[in-house]
Amino acid sequence: MIRSFPALALVSALALAACGANGSAANDSADTAPAATTKSGKPFTSAEMGTFEEPWALAFLPDGRILVTEKKGVLKLVRLGGDTVDVAGVPKVDYGGQGGLGDVAVHPDFANNGYIYLSFAEAGDGDTRGAAVARGKLVLDGGAPRIEGLQVIWRQEPKVSGQGHYGHRIAFGPDGMMYVSSGERQKFDPAQDLNSNLGKIVRLSDTGMIPSDNPFYDQGRVKAQVWAYGIRNPLGIDFDSDGRLWEMEMGPKGGDELNLIKAGTNYGYPKASNGDHYDGKDIPDHKPGDGFEPPKVFWNPSISPSSLLIYKGDLFPDWKGDAFIGALSGEALIRVDLNGETATKADQWPMEARIRAVEQGPDGAIWLLEDGENGRLLKLTPAY
Template sequence: MRPLLIISVVAALIAACTQAGSAAEKAPAPIAPEAVFEVSEVARFDEPWAMAFLPDGRLLVTERPGRLLLVDPTDVAAAISVAGVPQVVYAGQGGLGDVVLHPGFSENRWVYLSYAEAGDGGTSGAAIARARLVEQAGAASLEGLQVIWRQVPKVTGRGHYGHRMAFDAQGKLWVTSGDRQKFDPAQDMTSNLGKVLRLNDDGTPAVGNPFADQAGVAAEIWSLGHRNPLGIAFDGDGRLWVNEMGPRGGDELNLIERGENYGYPEVSNGNHYSGLPIPDHDTRPEFRAPVLWWTPVISPSSMMVYAGDMFPDWRGDAFIGGLSSRSLVRVDLQGESAHEAQRFAMGARIRAVAQALDGAIWVLEDGADARLLRLTVR
């Protein structure tokens, strides 16, 4: 190994250790969920990825191998496998991903799915399709399915799809698009990789996006410089929050602003997996820094902002699912600032978190035979 490379690696490891000590001192000690919640197991799934509650209290659950289930929490044994799901690339981090309902679902029955889609020459990319959920005689299907958005370009590899979705109060569809582990596309305006996107409900670029004059996929882009954004949620005042996995350290919670560049891969509060350093955010003030970051990492997988009545003291707080941290993290949001308030040691990788109609908090574990848990007040 060359002397300069050895020096760089050693410096990176020293920096990582320093950051880890600092971040660990700030994080609250993990507590058992049973100390706060009544924890009930509702059902089990095969590699679940996301869930969405229907207006009648039932929920849709995606499984990464390519199955969409319609589940009645009062009769989980009668869960319905929904027909008409698009074919997915089930490999690496790819497969069937997020599921959200159109704001007018009660009238139009539109369901939106994100997934990994095959391309030419062994490539793949995230895609979003919408279809109407039709139920008849105890069966359910997706009808009129249409692909409305795709990552550009499709690339090799099976990681960092991102593809979380959220609708805002104006009915615009927001999408997180990962960098697909290719680094540079996050700064490339001819690609929609490594970006946060603002679309109409039919997948077309929304009017008022900051880079519309550049045409092409740039017209979709709201912000850039993201790595693997896996959680997206609006707070009660309409601010958009996105959490993303950092590289070796430096998981982020970002407040998303119009036209801002969040710096990846030019800056990060983590380092490359090889040990080579990445400049910290504070070295490049032209890039937007995270509001909150974690080293050691939590591996954030999903996020919701609580708006229910069951836990009134937490109204307006964010809840983030943690994979490697095997945790549920409560973040106190105060305007444009945030700090970690509690960390619940769940004993399993947490893939998704959602709020039910009654204000209960539901979490999906990750992997095979993963539990769907309902957290209620003790």
């Protein structure tokens, strides 16, 4: 059942968020297995399919066209081998720092209802801002492509100062619910405060209503949204084929984490982390009995993860069910072998560029977006 009040009052959409990098170098190499190799040293070939200005996310439409968000507040509609056009009706974004236009997601029943979802950094009163998610109908006929009826269906509460750690990735689960990753906005303590939805994974219906089986449903509107908490800067969420939700987040100085998300669970930040604060202050490591759920794997030094894909295609059969992570400071594509609830580091392929997003195409190819100006859209296919 869905409770009758929305996660927030529906209002006109305003502004959009995007996340940047932190951390330092590359992945722990000690427990990283060597990749299958070709003459290029990689088991895939890479083809450039376009370039964009500060791209942040991509999503495929049922007809094979691609939606790409650009951080300054532009949504592109890409027809491979054809034209790339701007989509009208995108919300105004609060661009700066890690903020701007963020994720784009297509409703599971898009073919019938036409809904898409955008996350973004939205300006507030004074020098405040926060992430928001809006939905509207993508209209592709009768003129230029446009979004109609765009409405905000979720917001970070409260809005705070600063321009970092929005999180705001969107994923639809096999239960039909919408999951949104919400960063703690570099404010630390809100991640542990259930009266705030910062530093959380929230679970809502596709219209922004609150499901009655959420773990804190009967504890007030903001608490009722929360699915999991104690999270820092969650820049990737995806479901595996068995319906498990995985989350990838930037830790502090070191301690980037891949987590298996469970309802009502506390993941520890800022009370526990395998990294430390940037000012050198210690954060206790995860340890048995501390009351917090530890990561399945972590990276120290940091890789600065940007995104997460659980691969479900057939084009790379040996990787089916594995996790793929885009790395910003690590400038790499990283594979983690998933086996049920167990995760093991597997491959780290240097890409010579900051990787902002990773997605699966309709044919099973793996698609990447490079970060920054003239960021390339890359299609990866098997090298043999």
